[in-house]
Amino acid sequence: MSFSFPILPDGHLLAIEGLEPPHIGALLDLAESYALLNRQGKTQRDLLKGRTLINLFFEDSTRTRTSFELAGKRLGADVINMSVSNSSVNKGETLIDTATTLNAMHCDLLVVRHAQSGAPALLSQKVSASVINAGDGTHEHPTQALLDALTIRRRKGRLEGLVVAICGDVLHSRVARSNIHLLTAMNARVRVIGPPTLIPAEAARLGVEVFHDMKAGLAGADVVMMLRLQRERMTGGLVPSSREFFRFFGLDREKLGWAKPDAIVMHPGPMNRGIEIDSAIADDPECSVIGEQVEMGVACRMAVLDVLARDLRRNV
Amino acid sequence: MTDIVFTGARLLDPATGLDAPGDLLVRNGLILDHGPNLSRPEGAEIVAAEGACLAPGLVDLRAAIGEPGAEHRETIASAAAAAVAGGITTLCALPDTEPALDDPALVQFVLRRGEATGSITLLPYAAATKHCEGKEIAEYGLLLEAGAVGFTDGRRAIGHARTMRLALSYARAFGRMVVQHPEEPGLAAGGAATEGELATRLGLPGIPAAAEAMLVQRDISLARLTGGHVHFAHVSTGAALDLIRAAKAEGLAVTCDTAPPYFDLNETAIGDYRTYAKLSPPLRPEADRLAVVAALQDGTIDAIASDHQPRDADDKRLPFAQAEAGGAGLATLLGVTLARVHGGDLPLLQALGLLTARPAALLGLPIGRLAKGATADLVLFELDRGWQVKAGSLPGKAQNSPFDGRALEGRVIGTWKSGRRVFAI
Numbered sequence: 001m002s003f004s005f006p007i008l009p010d011g012h013l014l015a016i017e018g019l020e021p022p023h024i025g026a027l028l029d030l031a032e033s034y035a036l037l038n039r040q041g042k043t044q045r046d047l048l049k050g051r052t053l054i055n056l057f058f059e060d061s062t063r064t065r066t067s068f069e070l071a072g073k074r075l076g077a078d079v080i081n082m083s084v085s086n087s088s089v090n091k092g093e094t095l096i097d098t099a100t101t102l103n104a105m106h107c108d109l110l111v112v113r114h115a116q117s118g119a120p121a122l123l124s125q126k127v128s129a130s131v132i133n134a135g136d137g138t139h140e141h142p143t144q145a146l147l148d149a150l151t152i153r154r155r156k157g158r159l160e161g162l163v164v165a166i167c168g169d170v171l172h173s174r175v176a177r178s179n180i181h182l183l184t185a186m187n188a189r190v191r192v193i194g195p196p197t198l199i200p201a202e203a204a205r206l207g208v209e210v211f212h213d214m215k216a217g218l219a220g221a222d223v224v225m226m227l228r229l230q231r232e233r234m235t236g237g238l239v240p241s242s243r244e245f246f247r248f249f250g251l252d253r254e255k256l257g258w259a260k261p262d263a264i265v266m267h268p269g270p271m272n273r274g275i276e277i278d279s280a281i282a283d284d285p286e287c288s289v290i291g292e293q294v295e296m297g298v299a300c301r302m303a304v305l306d307v308l309a310r311d312l313r314r315n316v
Numbered sequence: 317m318t319d320i321v322f323t324g325a326r327l328l329d330p331a332t333g334l335d336a337p338g339d340l341l342v343r344n345g346l347i348l349d350h351g352p353n354l355s356r357p358e359g360a361e362i363v364a365a366e367g368a369c370l371a372p373g374l375v376d377l378r379a380a381i382g383e384p385g386a387e388h389r390e391t392i393a394s395a396a397a398a399a400v401a402g403g404i405t406t407l408c409a410l411p412d413t414e415p416a417l418d419d420p421a422l423v424q425f426v427l428r429r430g431e432a433t434g435s436i437t438l439l440p441y442a443a444a445t446k447h448c449e450g451k452e453i454a455e456y457g458l459l460l461e462a463g464a465v466g467f468t469d470g471r472r473a474i475g476h477a478r479t480m481r482l483a484l485s486y487a488r489a490f491g492r493m494v495v496q497h498p499e500e501p502g503l504a505a506g507g508a509a510t511e512g513e514l515a516t517r518l519g520l521p522g523i524p525a526a527a528e529a530m531l532v533q534r535d536i537s538l539a540r541l542t543g544g545h546v547h548f549a550h551v552s553t554g555a556a557l558d559l560i561r562a563a564k565a566e567g568l569a570v571t572c573d574t575a576p577p578y579f580d581l582n583e584t585a586i587g588d589y590r591t592y593a594k595l596s597p598p599l600r601p602e603a604d605r606l607a608v609v610a611a612l613q614d615g616t617i618d619a620i621a622s623d624h625q626p627r628d629a630d631d632k633r634l635p636f637a638q639a640e641a642g643g644a645g646l647a648t649l650l651g652v653t654l655a656r657v658h659g660g661d662l663p664l665l666q667a668l669g670l671l672t673a674r675p676a677a678l679l680g681l682p683i684g685r686l687a688k689g690a691t692a693d694l695v696l697f698e699l700d701r702g703w704q705v706k707a708g709s710l711p712g713k714a715q716n717s718p719f720d721g722r723a724l725e726g727r728v729i730g731t732w733k734s735g736r737r738v739f740a741i
Contacts, residue, residue: 094633138521201522
């Protein structure tokens with residue numbers, strides 16, 4: 001696949017916000033082709049041959065890191081995983097020190113996860129590598145939004161005009177923000193549903209409809225996207241208890257019945273079963289596409305690496 | 317000491333409304349006379365102003381200095397260098413240093429260090445509460461005897477209502493103001509930007525703008541209760557200014573200042589996580605910036621202070637929420653204020669008044685005027701001379717200007733302290 005325009009013009013993928021619909025569409029098309037290749041068991045090991053990809057994770061993650069690792073390896077990159085635990089950050093090494101170290105290693109592609117919003121953007125100003133944001137604080141998680149969009153597109157055939165309900169802890173969710181930017185850019189109708197204490201200020205200004213009631217919010221929904229209740233980030237008792245949260249905002253069979261009969265259920269993982277989603281729903285192959293999300297994750301990350309590598313070649 | 321004659325200046329004295337071409341004669345560090353075509357005493361040094369503006373040296377109500385305790389950010393000497401380059405001749409230093417200025421000996425130390433600069437009058441605030449911890453009030457009487465100019469906990473809000481009540485009551489006996497950082501601390505805790513659409517998009521923890529009005533409202537009630545004088549620093553929201561306007565109309569001893577970022581910038585300056593624009597209070601939406609301009613125009617705001625907060629690269633080269641809040645402001649105080657004059661929002665004399673006579677009146681000091689017999693603290697500036705703010709080449713140590721890259725019109729070309737030239741471009 002070749003493109004007549006640069007898909008990620010600034011040489012990084014830091015956020016979905018700011019990407020134009022043709023760019024998003026092109027990334028999804030490319031990812032779709034990788035999904036096909038992956039299913040056929042074919043690889044393209046020459047594309048990133050001789051390139052170094054570093055997974056730099058300041059926060060624990062298994063699935064996102066593994067997904068990037070697999071994507072990099074399937075394209076032939078040398079993949080290094082660096083987990084920077086909080087303890088060594090607390091020893092005083094700053095993000096800038098890390099950037100200096102990585103520059104000296106001549107890494108080409110840098111996948112960054114960090115607990116602070118804007119950390120990948122700061123790194124991108126200091127390193128020569130292409131930076132891919134793998135989740136920064138409560139800001140964005142762009143590859144998650146791409147894989148969600150690809151999953152929806154494969155199941156529903158389109159994004160435009162679909163009603164997508166994003167439910168739960170929207171306030172702390174970078175997944176929600178990236179999905180809102182992507183889906184609204186592609187003309188889906190996005191709703192966010194959650195208690196007012198978990199909805200960010202001025203959320204409606206992002207182009208979404210805000211609901212505090214699952215019944216009203218799920219009515220007519222084509223896609224129900226559940227978010228992880230970020231308990232570890234929850235400071236100050238934003239919800240009184242997990243049982244109260246599940247009672248009003250946890251997805252079970254009854255609440256799912258308020259959405260369209262053919263609605264699909266998504267979750268970025270890892271799930272808190274019995275808090276935001278009932279196991280009976282999560283494991284129901286009739287509605288749950290959670291497994292397919294993981295599969296599309298690898299394909300989307302291959303597409304992103306591919307696009308950025310094209311720019312790397314251009315710069316050589 | 318040689319006499320100095322400024323010739324052909326545009327004399328500006330906000331205290332009297334003077335705005336006229338003329339000369340000004342300085343003898344023994346005092347303003348001896350001013351007016352058109354003064355005679356030139358034999359042997360006098362002539363400073364040909366050639367139409368440049370000659371005004372009282374600026375009185376800055378609020379600046380943090382790293383000394384004592386954080387000399388890597390700014391020392392009293394480096395702050396003085398930045399101040400005189402900005403036309404400031406009197407600087408009020410905040411007491412939330414390390415240690416906090418809650419002891420007469422510490423106040424005297426800062427006074428002496430200020431005198432040693434020879435270029436500015438440094439007036440230290442004393443801590444409103446011991447260690448600036450917001451719990452017990454400090455020794456106001458002894459601190460005043462040592463030379464404190466007023467009481468405040470600097471960047472820390474006095475959050476406890478009872479403590480603030482006691483501070484206002486007790487300070488009243490000494491006729492001094494208590495300066496508050498008006499931000500409800502419980503509501504603001506953990507925040508990095510004004511809560512709203514931009515903070516939501518950037519994924520930054522928000523501080524509701526209402527946190528300012530809430531504390532202002534409470535302290536106005538306490539001023540009414542105690543008869544004490546509360547002064548709100550760096551007011552930044554329309555809601556808080558409305559409350560202050562009403563309190564003044566009621567005749568309460570309530571005053572306030574703002575700082576240049578709050579009438580020159582809005583929250584969009586933090587876009588792309590620009591930590592130099594991370595301030596406390598945080599930058600606000602445009603509607604609040606306009607409300608600050610309106611309050612400068614109608615006199616609700618009593619003074620413009622630099623709110624200088626020196627930070628070094630290690631404080632700022634961090635992810636936004638982890639970076640320290642605060643901006644350098646001494647060298648840009650006059651230039652950014654004059655931008656509102658050039659922009660047509662404020663007449664020149666009114667703008668200068670907010671930097672000279674009005675803050676002097678809040679302090680109860682006979683400075684910030686061109687009166688005959690007054691100390692010859694003077695600033696000479698070219699109203700239309702352009703320059704660009706460049707972090708990295710600002711005077712003083714602190715380079716963390718939120719105005720980095722800003723083009724300004726109006727540049728200080730000379731500063732005199734008690735008739736002695738302390739800055740020349």
